[in-house]
Amino acid sequence: xxxxxxxxxxxxSAWFGELRDLICARFEALEDALDGVNAERFAGTEPGRFEGxxxxxxxxxxxxxxxxxVMSVMRGRVFEKxxxxxxxxxxxxxxxFRKQIPGAADDGRFWASGxxxxxxxxxxxxxxxxxxxxHVVTTKGWFGGGADLTPMVEDETDTRxxxxxxxxxxxxxxxxxxxxxxxxxxxxxxxPHRQEPRGIGGIxxxxxxxxxxxxDFAFTxxxxxxxxDIYPKIVERHMAEPWTEEQRRHQIVRRGRYxxxxxxxxxxTQFGLKTEGNVEAIxxxxxxxxxxx
Amino acid sequence: xxxxxxxxxxxxSAWFGELRDLICARFEALEDALDGVNAERFAGTEPGRFEGxxxxxxxxxxxxxxxxxVMSVMRGRVFEKxxxxxxxxxxxxxxxFRKQIPGAADDGRFWASGxxxxxxxxxxxxxxxxxxxxHVVTTKGWFGGGADLTPMVEDETDTRxxxxxxxxxxxxxxxxxxxxxxxxxxxxxxxPHRQEPRGIGGIxxxxxxxxxxxxDFAFTxxxxxxxxDIYPKIVERHMAEPWTEEQRRHQIVRRGRYxxxxxxxxxxTQFGLKTEGNVEAIxxxxxxxxxxx
Numbered sequence: 156x157x158x159x160x161x162x163x164x165x166x167x168s169a170w171f172g173e174l175r176d177l178i179c180a181r182f183e184a185l186e187d188a189l190d191g192v193n194a195e196r197f198a199g200t201e202p203g204r205f206e207g208x209x210x211x212x213x214x215x216x217x218x219x220x221x222x223x224x225v226m227s228v229m230r231g232r233v234f235e236k237x238x239x240x241x242x243x244x245x246x247x248x249x250x251x252f253r254k255q256i257p258g259a260a261d262d263g264r265f266w267a268s269g270x271x272x273x274x275x276x277x278x279x280x281x282x283x284x285x286x287x288x289x290h291v292v293t294t295k296g297w298f299g300g301g302a303d304l305t306p307m308v309e310d311e312t313d314t315r316x317x318x319x320x321x322x323x324x325x326x327x328x329x330x331x332x333x334x335x336x337x338x339x340x341x342x343x344x345x346x347p348h349r350q351e352p353r354g355i356g357g358i359x360x361x362x363x364x365x366x367x368x369x370x371d372f373a374f375t376x377x378x379x380x381x382x383x384d385i386y387p388k389i390v391e392r393h394m395a396e397p398w399t400e401e402q403r404r405h406q407i408v409r410r411g412r413y414x415x416x417x418x419x420x421x422x423x424t425q426f427g428l429k430t431e432g433n434v435e436a437i438x439x440x441x442x443x444x445x446x447x448x
Numbered sequence: 449x450x451x452x453x454x455x456x457x458x459x460x461s462a463w464f465g466e467l468r469d470l471i472c473a474r475f476e477a478l479e480d481a482l483d484g485v486n487a488e489r490f491a492g493t494e495p496g497r498f499e500g501x502x503x504x505x506x507x508x509x510x511x512x513x514x515x516x517x518v519m520s521v522m523r524g525r526v527f528e529k530x531x532x533x534x535x536x537x538x539x540x541x542x543x544x545f546r547k548q549i550p551g552a553a554d555d556g557r558f559w560a561s562g563x564x565x566x567x568x569x570x571x572x573x574x575x576x577x578x579x580x581x582x583h584v585v586t587t588k589g590w591f592g593g594g595a596d597l598t599p600m601v602e603d604e605t606d607t608r609x610x611x612x613x614x615x616x617x618x619x620x621x622x623x624x625x626x627x628x629x630x631x632x633x634x635x636x637x638x639x640p641h642r643q644e645p646r647g648i649g650g651i652x653x654x655x656x657x658x659x660x661x662x663x664d665f666a667f668t669x670x671x672x673x674x675x676x677d678i679y680p681k682i683v684e685r686h687m688a689e690p691w692t693e694e695q696r697r698h699q700i701v702r703r704g705r706y707x708x709x710x711x712x713x714x715x716x717t718q719f720g721l722k723t724e725g726n727v728e729a730i731x732x733x734x735x736x737x738x739x740x741x
Binding site: 407 | 523529641642700704707708711712721727730731734735736737738739740741
């Protein structure tokens with residue numbers, strides 16, 4: 156039985172906050188666990204800790220609207236910069252924008268809640284990662300999200316394990332999910348002007364409304380849990396490895412591509428900027444240092 | 449008397465190449481002239497020299513089309529990265545794009561030639577700069593372009609002199625030009641999501657077709673000449689000044705804003721990527737190093 160609308164919203168937004176807390180605790184533990192040459196590299200620097208900043212969204216254009224979120228950022232020894240945003244916002248889409256959104260053409264009101272994370276590690280041997288899950292309600296309602304990995308120096312084991320984790324999360328719900336959502340991810344995280352993918356992919360899904368809200372929500376939760384399990388393992392695998400200046404330079408150039416994707420193509424960035432989201436939170440995904448040499 | 453179309457195209461594209469040669473010679477002379485602490489900073493590094501790469505544009509979508517250009521890049525001691533592109537391309541706009549272009553709605557064929565320069569100096573005390581002039585022919589024909597300055601550490605004298613130089617170039621042709629083109633520049637080089645201008649502005653003009661081709665071409669040439677005169681003077685004023693790490697850090701963060709503008713809003717970037725221009729040339733404007741800390 157589908158819970159009432161207000162319960163659905165509350166449960167979804169509560170989960171995104173809970174997942175954020177789990178992720179932050181796990182990432183801080185990675186900061187604490189760093190030792191060896193890479194700990195020496197940051198001698199005198201304390202293990203990173205997340206710092207949260209709350210923001211509220213002003214209602215725009217005389218429309219009813221508001222909400223807000225918390226942007227949590229950690230600048231550490233393992234993670235050069237990692238941002239985790241949770242937000243719950245509501246209001247009305249602009250006339251221009253509502254045509255593009257399911258269920259909003261005639262009634263532009265929306266409610267949206269989600270979590271979004273981008274991690275840029277210090278080490279070029281530790282992959283960057285992005286994960287995002289969300290619940291959106293207009294006159295329709297759906298889940299969306301995904302997780303994708305961007306290694307700067309590719310490692311076959313990481314690639315295999317990341318895809319396997321996403322596949323397991325998908326397969327537990329629907330055997331069709333993984334092939335569809337993996338392809339969707341490859342298609343989405345692609346830079347046409349460079350004719351290259353952003354990373355090795357993962358999964359991407361949107362407008363998920365199977366008719367069974369509980370099942371769709373459980374799947375969305377499992378994507379978050381799968382990320383929380385696999386990504387820290389990949390970080391642990393590489394975080395103590397020494398790296399060269401040449402690898403670091405390569406990482407910083409690859410991060411330029413990451414910035415290109417997010418600014419030229421990312422729908423979340425466009426959505427956020429067009430719905431008067433928090434600019435600092437939206438652009439938190441941009442790399443701490445990037446080069447176009 | 450208006451020259452025949454082929455003469456107009458040839459004269460415009462020849463000028464853009466000539467202006468490129470003048471600019472490159474002047475910029476290389478600045479590289480040679482560096483002395484004092486900032487020359488010591490780059491001890492062992494030769495003064496920068498432009499390196500040119502030619503490219504040709506493939507005709508797309510079975511449409512007739514082609515052309516190409518030369519991308520000239522210098523990585524030096526005064527200029528961390530400066531790119532100058534000249535290109536002359538022709539073909540047909542995609543159906544989606546042609547509605548946005550004057551004179552192209554019913555006949556999407558175009559010819560476009562221009563010069564575009566972006567300079568990112570090493571010193572945070574030397575302003576970054578952008579200049580671009582172009583001639584576009586569809587069933588209509590017009591000139592466009594402008595020049596704008598992006599100081600990282602503002603200097604009132606630079607601002608005043610840069611605006612005065614642009615004003616003089618404008619006033620020699622039409623007293624209405626400078627007020628219009630200065631406002632247009634302020635409006636264009638603005639980051640709405642940050643609610644901040646990209647720099648201190650300059651001039652920006654487009655679709656210039658007064659009915660007197662010779663006058664419009666002469667004005668476009670004068671904008672190039674005004675840039676060639678004033679910008680190197682501003683560079684000379686500051687290039688020997690010592691700078692602090694804090695100023696350098698500030699510069700690199702401001703360059704992040706520059707990348708945001710170019711990727712999120714710049715029409716030239718969008719135009720280039722949509723008309724299958726040379727990606728390396730289009731994205732040459734991106735800063736050698738940028739930070740989103």
